[in-house]
Amino acid sequence: MPRPSAWPSPVPDQPVTLAEAPAKSAPLRLLIVTDAWAPQVNGVVRTLSTMAEMLRANGDTVEVIGPNRFRSIPTPGYKEIRLAIAPRRKLMQIVDAYMPCAVHIATEGPLGWAMRRICLRRNWPFTTAFHTKFAEYMEARARIPAAWSWRVLRRFHAPAQAVMAATPSLRRDLAARGFAKVRPWTRGVDLSRFQPEPREPFEGLPRPIFLYAGRVAVEKNIAAFLSLDLPGSKVVIGDGPQRAELEQRFPGAHFLGYRENGVLARSYAGADVFVFPSRTDTFGLVLLEALASGTPVAAFPVTGPLDVVTDQRVGVLDENLRAACLAALECSREAARAHAEAFSWDASMAQFRETLVRFNS
Structure with missing residues (x-):
């Protein structure tokens, strides 16, 4: 594709002007750089892939750069997630060949830091998003004090024109921690994929079925x-580095591994309560998937559940998770589905795109 006149020939590490940003109604030429991408299976990948697909259907051009394009190594203790090795030179070549008019840096990994450096050296505006509470994750995994990681995260996001965050409670938390320019970016659920019927019978397992689905x-x-x-029965769907340990510690639980597409949707619908024990998620797309399947939620009253489970008819939030699980058995499956219908991927895409156009010009 010929290089537009608005984009000068690039010189490594010298200021280069982004292609002219389009008017709000004009097609967007977007570059998304993310350390979380297929074949990883998680909420970040699902969100970004959905945005890319919907923006393309909207008439925009979207290029996603993930670790699959680079030499990479597995994350210590988490082989499913691979980290790009010294990606900046190749990343710069890909970026220069693509000629974006807007840049979104989705994650704070090696690719995110490399793209951040390119943007700063070339004086390009860019947006970021806060998907994951890495500070808490690093403290849980590696005993690195959360305060240290929060300082690094603030530094990463500080130059962004906008830092997108999914929920009001997360945005308040980030603002209290010194993050500026935090903007809303909601999430949605595929209501045609996740439905109350058909339901997995979970044959041979005593009822009620308490289900967790996600990374282990x-x-x-x-x-x-x-x-x-x-x-009844406790069921875990998903895989991850802690699965073997948990299977050994809790032999009475049922670990079913990964389930995708219709099989996963039937599992959600077949459960009696969806249990979400995480205290560190920024949203929790699985909450919406469970609710869309008609399954009430039990969770702690923390960021994510507080913003999704806002109706006591569809779930119970309690510091006593056992009490929440038992009380959720009395919630309405019909109300759960109706509640999920208020969360639209169309609204999420429109909000994402509006922020990109506004803050990349």
Whole structure:
């Protein structure tokens, strides 16, 4: 594709002007740089892939740069997540060939830092998003004090024109920690994929079924769920570095591994309560998926659940997670589905795009 006149020939590490940003209604040429991308399976990947797909359907051009394009190594203790090795030179070549008019840096990993450096050296505006509470994750995994990590995170996001965050409670938390220019970016759920029917019968398992679905890792606090004295059966869907340990510690729980597409949707719908024990998630897309499937939620009253489970008819938030699980059995499956219908990926995409156009010009 010929290089537009608005984009001068690039010189490494010298100021280069972004292609002219389009008017709000004009097609967008967006570059998303993310350390979380397929084949990873998590909420960040699901959100970004959904945004890319919807923006393209809207007539925009979207290029996603993930670790799959670079030499990479597995994250220590988490082989499913790979980290790009010294990506800046190749990343710069890809960026210069693509010629974006807007840049969004999604994550704070090696690719995110490399793209941040390119943007700063070339005086390009860019947006970022706060998807993951890495400070709490690093403290849980590596005993690195959260205060140290928060300082690094503030430094990473400080030059961004806008820092997108999914929920009001997260935005308040970030503002209190010294983050500036925090802007809303909501989330949605695929209501055609996640429905109350058909339902997984979970044959042979005593009812009620208490279900967790997601990454099986220490930061998800799954042991807090599996340690509960509950009737019926505890089911875990997903995989991750803590699975073997938890299977050994909790032989009475049922670990079903990854389930995708219709199988996962039927599992959500077949459960009696969806249990979300995490205290560190910034949103929790699985909450919406469970509710869309008609399954009430039990969780702690923390960021994510506080912003999603806002109706006592659809779930129970309590510091006593066992009490929340038992009380959620009385919630309305019909109300859960209706509540999820208020969360639209169309609204999420429109909000994301508006921020990109506004703050990349």
